[in-house]
Amino acid sequence: MPKARWIVAGSCVAALAVAGVVVAAASGSGGGGQRALSSEEANRLAITRFRNYEAGGRAVTISVPGPAGNLIVTGSVDYRAKLGYGVVHGTGRDTSSDGLIEWTATSVRVDPVTDAPATAPAIPPTTGWYSRPLQQTGSSLDSSLLIALSLGSDRPDNAQLLPQNGAGWAGHDQVAGRQVDIMTGPAANGSAGTAGTVRYWIGSDGTMYRVQAALASxxxxxxxxxxTQKYTPMPSAPATAPSR
Incomplete structure (x- = not known):
């Protein structure tokens, strides 16, 4: 079975590591210039990753940019197990990168599939999988997967430190008919010096509905x-073979 290109290397671009600094704030929808967060807004931003952890897992669609066209990962993230599972499709590119994918913060398992389904099967196939380390740098796909995993935390962030680190309010918007606020913030780990590098679309109860993060290069x-679809609990990990 042929290996997809992203089994070995992913996109040849500099990556955003979750623990590191991204290069620029992504532009977002919604009007209004950026201003300081109110106390209530800071509290919502502080609990938004905890909301994902409370939910256990969320259905996600991850759009990964690349010079050859985008990769779209449609699947689920278990924020307690720190595990993602889904299906990859290319848009504006050939289908050589299509297939099933499972990932953690340190590893990626892939199963290249011809005519990959729209959604990942609830019970993964038992053969055809390959594993490789998740690349901390050098892959826009791996960086995006790592960002998605980072968006859950077993405790709220410090609401007082977020404004001090430059978090702000950037506008109103709608996501799938829901009224949300766009807030800029530091990288998901809250590191000082990364203000404005990530945008969060957050509902009135602190639920996260969209995240947008710039990638180097x-x-x-x-x-x-x-x-974006119904959440499917994470399946048990399939047997894998190392990349060849």
């Missing part, structure tokens, strides 16, 4: 949309 950001 890419003109378009990675975009993670939530609740």
């Amino acid at each position: 890419e003109t378009q950001p990675a975009v993670i949309d939530f609740d």
Whole structure:
């Protein structure tokens, strides 16, 4: 079975590591210039990753930019197990990167599939999988997968530190008919010096509906949309073979 290109190397661009700094704030929809967060807005931004952890898992669609066309990952992330599973399709490119994918913060398992389904099967196939380390740098796909995993936390962030680190309010918007606020913030780990590098679309109760993050050497950001389909609990990990 032929290996997809992203089994070995992914896109040949500099990556955004979740623990590191991204290069520029992604532009977002919605009007209004950026201003300081109110106390209520800071509290919502502080709990938004905890909301994902509370939910256990969320359905996601991850749009990964690349010079050969985008990759779209449609699947689910278990924020307690720190595990993602889904299907990859290329848009504006050939189908050599299509297939099933499962990932953690340190590894990626892939199953190249001809005519990949629209959604990943609830029970993964038992053969055809390959594994490789998740690349901390050098792959826009791996960086986007890592960002998606980072968007859950077992405790709220510090609402007082977020404004001090430059988080702000950037406008109103709608996502799938829901009224949301766009807030800029530091990288998902809250590191100082990364203000404005990520945008969060957050509902009135702190639920996260979209995240947009710039990637080095890419003109378009990675975009993670939530609740784009029904959440499917994570399956047990399939047997894998190492990359060849």
